[in-house]
Amino acid sequence: MTETSTPPPNEPAVYTGDRARPIAEVKERAARIATGLSELGLGQNDRYCIVMRNEVGFVEATLAGGVIGAVPVPVNWHWTGDDLGHLLQDSEAKVAIVHTDLLPAVEQHKPEAMQIVEAQVAPELVTAYSLGDVPLTGRYPTLDELAQRPPVTEPNTVPPSSVIYTSGTTGLAKGIVREPMTPDRVPAVAEAVMDLLMFRPGEPTLVPAPMYHTSPNVHFIWATMLGVQTHIMPRFIPTEFLRMVEKYRIVSVQMVPVMFRRLLDVPEEERAKYDLSSLKYVVHAAAPCPADLKEAMIDWLGPIVYEYYGGSEGGAWTRVNSEEALAHPGTVGRQWRDNQIAIVGPDDQEVPAGETGMVYGRSGGFWPEFTYLHNDQKRRDISRGDFFTLGDIGHVDEEGYLYLSDRANDMVISGGVNIYPAEIEASLHNLDGVRDVAVFGIPDEQMGEALAAHLELEEGAELTEDDVRTFVRENLAAYKVPKVVVFEERLPREDTGKLFKRRIKEKYWQGKQRISG
Known part of the structure; x- marks a missing residue:
């Protein structure tokens, strides 16, 4: 990886910590890795797993599949046992690209026919996770060896979307499969993603969350494809986050509320040492954010905090800015763009403003349709016409702001x-x-x-x-x-x-x- 401490002049790069690789080189290496994946038998619509922590190799491994029309399946590397075994089997992936230190769990649970590509653990990961010496095993072809192959010269026109597995908090995880994007839809999706996550070419963006999750995955893929200076944190460490924002003049970042809590745990006098004035957009989602926590972040950073609500299945349905959040504590926003939401009561009829029911949404025409891998019935079960539910309960007020009460499967029935x-x-x-x-x-x-x-x-x-x-x-x-x-x-x-x-x-x-x- 190219060693540098400042962005290459006039050349966007992907950073992991303080090490950078120009995006042009990232894309070329992805095209070379694609040749290697083809030699392993991967082709159009074949799936392959990526069991890696955050680093530029993850980016290259993801983009490589798109070059030949293969489908990446990012894997939560924390998973072991039944969770991991289920995903490796259910995905029907032909290949798994795996960091060396994560090999034992994959080897234990992979299907016999699955081939492995070994990815050397990047030095910034060794440091961030205190891994010590992690030499390559020599048992498998490596990601760097695949990157020495001749590049694919006629790439697939539109890369397929990753198959993201839901977290499986209520059972075994489900793989979300999207319909192929047609070339004419790509500009609309790109524009919507930039609008939602608030990154732009020429403005450095930061990805602090694990890239096997949907939003960080979408973030780095589109930022890289669009030539945005992209910084990836190997692991979220609050003071390291502050250092990176200051050093690289980060403009936009996508976070989750637990990161807010950890940042606010840093003593105020320590936080004050860092110049965060470049930061214009702090976007968060994925988990409920207590109103007092959001207010504390806005007090600290100013009105640059934005939240959206949605899910891996349908993208974002609502969005709220800082001013709206302060005026309507607890809201997750109003309908965003041409998406729609509806609150449905026990009789399967929409209820008026102020009444609680199941939250249903309909994604705008720019977002590809989806189903669950091997489980079309589950997709039908959550549907109501063109609308579907993520399992949340809530209500909208007279102004159209959505408030979530809970998840339906968390509701407690005590004494009726x-x-x-x-x-x-x-x-x-x-x-x-x-x-x-x-x-x-x-x-x-x-x-x-x-x-x-x-x-x-x-x-x-x-x-x-x-x-x-x-x-x-x-x-x-x-x-x-x-x-x-x-x-x-x-x-x-x-x-x-x-x-x-x-x-x-x-x-x-x-x-x-x-x-x-």
Whole structure:
């Protein structure tokens, strides 16, 4: 990788940490890797897995498939056991490109016919993850060896979209398959992605989240294809984020709320040492953001914080800027562009403003249609005409702003009363000393279900179970007071900030019938 500490003059590059490779070279290497993948038997619409951490090789491996019409399947490298085995089998991928240190898990769970390409662990990853010496095994062809092949000279006209697997918080993950984009649709999609994520050619953009997730994946693919100076964090470290924004005059960044929390944990006097004046757009999504957390970010950075709501299946349905967020605390915004949302009640009819129901959306004509790999029925199950649901419950106000109450499979029915844990979680975030919280239903012989609250406290904070119950009782209805209160050292969250409630709930529901995300 080309060593440099400043962007090459008049030549956009992809950075991993402080190392850069010009985008022209990235695309050429991708065309060479494409030849190597062809030699391994990959062709049009064949799938291949990418089991890599954030680095420029991930970018090249992704773009390479598009050159020959093969479909990349980015893999959450944290996954092991059944989660990983399911994806490797279900994807029917012919090849897996894998960082050396991640090989053991893949080797254990891969189908016998799957071929492996070994990717050397980049030095910035060794540093970020304290991996020590990670030499190549010599058992497989390497990504760098594939990059020495002659380049494909007649690339595929329109690269196919990646197959992204959902996080699987309520069961085995599902692969999202998009219909092919026609060449005439590409400009509209490119324009919409730039509008949503707010990056532009000539303005450096930063990708701090794992690139196996949908939004960071879309971010780096389109930024690279459009020649945008793209900076990739090997791992999100708050002070390193601040350093990179200052050093490279970052203009736009896409984040998740858990990153906000970690940044605000940096002492104010330390944060003040960094010049963040270049930053114009901080876009976030993927997980709920407590209103007080968003307000704290806006107080610090100014009105440059934007949120959108949607999902891997349908892109973004709504968006909200800082001024709107402050005026309408808790909203995830109004309909964005030509997307539409509808709130549907239990009778399958739309409900008026102010009433709660299932949130359905319809993606604008620019976004490709989708289904689930090997599971068209699941796609039909979430549909209502041209609309589909991501499983969220919410309402819109008279001005059209959407507010989410909870996910349908998280709703607790206690004594016949519907209770939305997200409301209780939002309230407990306002209790001094609470850093994170998960509220969910547990079995109860009398009520069917009761509420449990697991909390992660700020360092040095001291709270009791009674403190928690009293706070909820003073701010919400008595039936929303948790029966069980547990203090955890750390709650299990995805890199995107999504909470793995299933991991906490399992011990309560062992041997019982009901368990959800």
